[in-house]
Amino acid sequence: MHRVLLTAGAALTRDAYARVIEDSALLTVQAKIPDLTHALAQLPSLRPDILLVDAAALTPSPGTTTLLSLRRAATHSPVAVIGDIPAEETGPLLRVGVTGILDPRIETAPFVAALALIGQGGTVISSPSTTTRIPATWPSPVLGELSTRERQVLALIATQPDNRTLAQLLGISPLTVKSHVNRILRKLGASSRAHLVTIAYESGLVSPGLPAGRGFAY
Numbered sequence: 001m002h003r004v005l006l007t008a009g010a011a012l013t014r015d016a017y018a019r020v021i022e023d024s025a026l027l028t029v030q031a032k033i034p035d036l037t038h039a040l041a042q043l044p045s046l047r048p049d050i051l052l053v054d055a056a057a058l059t060p061s062p063g064t065t066t067l068l069s070l071r072r073a074a075t076h077s078p079v080a081v082i083g084d085i086p087a088e089e090t091g092p093l094l095r096v097g098v099t100g101i102l103d104p105r106i107e108t109a110p111f112v113a114a115l116a117l118i119g120q121g122g123t124v125i126s127s128p129s130t131t132t133r134i135p136a137t138w139p140s141p142v143l144g145e146l147s148t149r150e151r152q153v154l155a156l157i158a159t160q161p162d163n164r165t166l167a168q169l170l171g172i173s174p175l176t177v178k179s180h181v182n183r184i185l186r187k188l189g190a191s192s193r194a195h196l197v198t199i200a201y202e203s204g205l206v207s208p209g210l211p212a213g214r215g216f217a218y
Contacts, residue, residue: 002119003030007039009054055083071096158200
């Protein structure tokens with residue numbers, strides 16, 4: 001069972017998330033800390049399986065200080081942000097290690113499934129059109145050979161047309177992307193980029209039907 005630390009946002013909203021979490025068989029609430037700064041300070045000692053941050057703490061947009069704080073937080077626990085996140089802010093959040101970006105209109109079952117995936121080391125990006133398409137199965141153990149970044153790259157390979165686009169999203173160079181791809185090919189024993197796309201879908205890393213660039217889950 002994954003322990004969730006809830007922080008930021010309105011108290012009623014936080015309580016609503018907590019009720020959904022406690023009603024599930026996969027999750028439990030470890031703590032509710034209203035202030036993000038206080039939550040981050042307690043993260044090293046609490047070590048929750050998931051830190052769920054209300055995007056209200058990031059408004060009007062996540063500044064440099066907040067992004068650095070989230071980067072540090074991600075070294076202790078998987079970090080998910082829930083709220084209305086503009087598309088242009090998705091990239092910066094991913095680059096600092098946030099592995100969950102959830103639309104606040106997500107339904108209960110996909111919300112629980114998304115947090116469970118994040119707790120297992122996966123990444124979920126949802127939007128109103130993709131939240132119901134989170135895969136019901138967990139990623140294949142074959143992906144255990146990959147690092148978190150490599151799994152993120154593999155998921156994006158299945159949804160992005162080329163390395164340049166992928167590099168722009170992650171804020172790294174196309175050459176670095178190529179290095180990641182070559183390591184993934186070697187670790188998975190894949191013969192080509194097309195083979196990697198097949199592995200991404202067959203392993204449950206990416207949900208069939210997700211529009212390219214709109215979301216992925218693993």
